[in-house]
Every structure is written in C-alpha cells, then in structure tokens.
Amino acid sequence: MAHCMVITTCAERDEAENTLVDRKLAACVQINTIVSYFTWKGKINKESEYRLLIKTKEKLYKRVENYIKKMHSYEVPEIIKIPIHDGSKEYLDWIDEVTEYN
Numbered sequence: 001m002a003h004c005m006v007i008t009t010c011a012e013r014d015e016a017e018n019t020l021v022d023r024k025l026a027a028c029v030q031i032n033t034i035v036s037y038f039t040w041k042g043k044i045n046k047e048s049e050y051r052l053l054i055k056t057k058e059k060l061y062k063r064v065e066n067y068i069k070k071m072h073s074y075e076v077p078e079i080i081k082i083p084i085h086d087g088s089k090e091y092l093d094w095i096d097e098v099t100e101y102n
Helices: 058-071 089-098
Strands: 003-010 028-040 043-057 080-084
Touching: 003 058, 043 058, 043 089, 058 080
Parallel strands: none
Antiparallel strands: 003 043, 003 080, 028 043
C-alpha cells in the first residue's frame, strides 16, 4: 500500500490540533512551533505558526487535502504531499492498520 506525508501550517494551536487522527484520515500528526517568513499580497511577513506533519495513505490524500481546506483559516493554506517511497515495514503496516481503507 502506498503512503505519503502531508505538510501544512496554521496560525493557532487549536486549529493545529485537528481531528484527522480521530477521523482515521491520518495515523499520526506531529505538531511543531515554527517561525515563517513569506510574501503575501506584496508584503514580506514574519509569523509564528504551527507545522503539521501528517502521515497517511496515498489513497486518503484527497480527503486529507479537502478536510484541511474546509477547516483552515488561511485563504491559501500550505498543503504539500510527499510520497513515502520506503520506510520501516512495521511503521508502514501500522499506518495501514489505524487509518481507513485497510
């Protein structure tokens, strides 16, 4: 089964503590505090954010993306999918076990 990691950021801690795991759309969501520098609407910004590293199945990606877009406070949220080409068999099996579409 193919797996991927999805990266997104958000401004508020309560927004970062989403329900992707509860909904079985992700096996694990890691949350880190970061500082982002970016250009938005012609202005350079520096903001504190939360980065989410979401581990899931490739076939759940579109549902994860749609959920992020629906729940996100940003006009254009960062949503980046990184395929997992290889990894610990036990870890990848665990992702399969705890997410939908087993």
